Amino acid sequence: MKTYFDCIPCFIHQALKAVRLLTNDESVQEDVMRQILHLADNLDLSASPPAMGREIHRVIREITGNSDPFKSIKEQSNQIALKYYPLLKERIEQSDDPFVTAVRVAIAGNIIDFAKLDRLDEAIIQKAINDSFTAHLSRDELNAFRRNITQAQNILYLGDNAGEIVFDRLLIEQMPVAKIIYAVRGYPVINDVTRQDAVVAGLADMVEIIDSGADVPGTILETCSVEFQERFKKADLIVAKGQGNYETLNDVAQNIYFLLKVKCPVVAADTQSDVGALVLQKAVPRELSQGVAS
Amino acid sequence: MKTYFDCIPCFIHQALKAVRLLTNDESVQEDVMRQILHLADNLDLSASPPAMGREIHRVIREITGNSDPFKSIKEQSNQIALKYYPLLKERIEQSDDPFVTAVRVAIAGNIIDFAKLDRLDEAIIQKAINDSFTAHLSRDELNAFRRNITQAQNILYLGDNAGEIVFDRLLIEQMPVAKIIYAVRGYPVINDVTRQDAVVAGLADMVEIIDSGADVPGTILETCSVEFQERFKKADLIVAKGQGNYETLNDVAQNIYFLLKVKCPVVAADTQSDVGALVLQKAVPRELSQGVAS
Structure with missing residues (x-):
């Protein structure tokens, strides 16, 4: 974008x-x-x-000279999210469709985004969670996403923010963990996830963690390490969380599902949704969206 | 500021x-x-x-090549405000203290500010009016403002926005009109008042209208016409509406009362109030506020 x-x-x-x-x-x-x-x-x-x-x-x-202005906010975000974890885990497992509920929760967690938020306010997180259970999500997209997960051999899950990563864990627990690699940013930038957050969230014990090698709050492939680029190419399904990953990958010709909460009018227009909406959307590579290859 | x-x-x-x-x-x-x-x-x-x-x-x-992007918005604002005029006039006259009620209404009208607003929404105007009747306003400042109006011989009332000017008229009707000059901007800028709005609002039939001679959405004295500057100097009371006039005159050493609705955190901090608050505040010239002349 x-x-x-x-x-x-x-x-x-x-x-x-x-x-x-x-x-x-x-x-x-x-x-x-x-x-x-x-x-x-x-x-x-x-x-x-x-x-x-x-x-x-x-x-x-x-x-x-400071490389991590949001360090303390990231730590607090993880702690708040971990506090919600057991309740959300229970709610997911007791729901009619745990996978769908976990998708909703994972998207709700994307509210913890300090590119947009001004302060860490539990009420905002709580509202995002509550709203997510009833917010619109396309049944067709959910089914297609579930089918893709079942069929994929190598799933690369691109994290977005600290705190949110705990909500990602709840979704990953409903997925075939052995097939999943979780990617964090290479360096601290805004409140984006780094390796430390994956450890705190308990994800590092469940799946392989790799980092992008880049200091971008998104995934600009040419800035990423060669190793990351290879893992990216090898993945037959990429789960990309958040606006930053959407903005940088939305026209990349690979099998990518974006999961995000829309936080600005620009992304709302681009995803044909509204500010506040939950988005579960497959990437439409540029040549396809322009009809050249259709 | x-x-x-x-x-x-x-x-x-x-x-x-x-x-x-x-x-x-x-x-x-x-x-x-x-x-x-x-x-x-x-x-x-x-x-x-x-x-x-x-x-x-x-x-x-x-x-x-277009000098007036907000022309249509200004016309619509005036029409909406004129629609409210008879009801507000009645409410003011039937209130315990018509002057104070008119001050509240005049400040409420300051919501119609396209430096901040994105669209003309009657619900927003209606809410500002409703809120104004019970919003905090210092009793001491109101009394001092009333005393100043009684004692002044030459009152210069600096308008701010189209639409809002109809609300100014309601306040001016509670003031000694013979002593009042109403100032508009010299040229269209944002949705600020120009001479045409004073005519549409019916103010031009009640008081003398002058213009600043400038294309500033506020009152930067050195950009104003010599005639305006003389009128400004001669005034023993200046009533300055809105953030633009506040931002440009808040440290000018003259007897100025600011009437505005706070619309941003910067002006909130400067006026020691909150976003959304009504402000009735006397100018504190820079040398006084810095304690040099105290």
């Missing part, structure tokens, strides 16, 4: 939020923001929004 | 909204937005936010 001018207010807001977590020094804040505005002035709209996300957090790292 | 980095997302959003009202041509939209981002990259934070507002709308005028 390309970047829209509508994304720029979010970029600025995201950068301000991150730098304010690190310092009250207004001259440092101004140094960061001046560089972000300079980047925005020279923005490549054909790149996906997470490409700019990467640049923003590189600037913040370089100027402040 | 200076400009904060928090203002920049609003600037971008404001520009996008205006240019999209004028054209669907994405190359024109991009030309405008590229120039706005370039302005943001070179932003003078010591200037007030309406200084950037002026630059944004200059760029839009130059590139699109």
Whole structure:
């Protein structure tokens, strides 16, 4: 997905939020923001929004010397999610269709996204969970997704955020774990998952964890390690969580299912849904969506 | 008031909204937005936010050739407000303290601000009116404001937005009209009041109308006509409506009362109130607020 001018207010807001977590020094804040505005002035709209996300957090790292502004928020998010885990596990197992309920819960967890959220508020997470049980999800897509999981031999599950990863675990527990590799980011960026979160969430004991090798809050394949790229190519099903993975992979010609909660009008338009909606959607590679190969 | 980095997302959003009202041509939209981002990259934070507002709308005028993107919205706003006028007039006159009720209504009208609003929604206006009757307003400030009006000989009332001007009329009807001059902007900018709105609102028949001579969505004195500046200096009471006038005049050493509905966290912090609050506040000139002359 390309970047829209509508994304720029979010970029600025995201950068301000991150730098304010690190310092009250207004001259440092101004140094960061001046560089972000300079980047925005020279923005490549054909790149996906997470490409700019990467640049923003590189600037913040370089100027402040701190590589992980959301460290504490990530830790708290995991703890909150782990607190919900037993209740949600029970609810999933007692539901008529545990797989579908787990899909809903995993998508609900995508609310914990500090590209958009301003503060960690349990009420927001609780609301997202409650809403997810009754929100619209296409029955056909759910069936197709379930069929894909059954048929796949190599499933690559691309995580998105800390906290959310505990909700991913609940879904993965309803999937054939032996076939699953879970991918985290290569470096801290916003509140995206890293290897440490997979350990805390208990996922590292269940499935193989790999990292993208990149500092992108999404999956821009050419920035990823060769090893990750090989694993990606080898996967016959990719489960991609969150807006960042959607924005960077939505036109990639591979068997990808996106699971995300829509958090902005740009992604709402692109997924033909509404802000707040749950999305379970298969990737439509660019050449197909343009009808060339149809 | 200076400009904060928090203002920049609003600037971008404001520009996008205006240019999209004028054209669907994405190359024109991009030309405008590229120039706005370039302005943001070179932003003078010591200037007030309406200084950037002026630059944004200059760029839009130059590139699109259209000087009034909000023309239709302004006309509709006036018509909606005129529809409410008789009911509000009756409510004011039947209230225990018509002056105070009129102050509340005039501040409620400040919701019609397309620097912030995305669409004209009567429900939003209706809610602002309803809320205003019970919202907090300092009794001391109200008394002081009333005393100032009684004692003043030359009252300059600085309007803010179309539609809102009808609500201003309701307050002006509770004031000594012979002493009042009502000021509009010199040129169209966002949905700010111009002479035409004063005519439609019926104010032009009641009080003298002057214009600022400037294309600023606020009152930056050095950009105003000499005539306006003289009228401003001569006024022994200035009633300044809205955030734009607040942001540009809050540290000017004259007898100014600001009446506004707080619409963003930056102005909330500066007025020590909350987003959504009604503000009736006297200007505190910079030298006083810094304690030099205290």
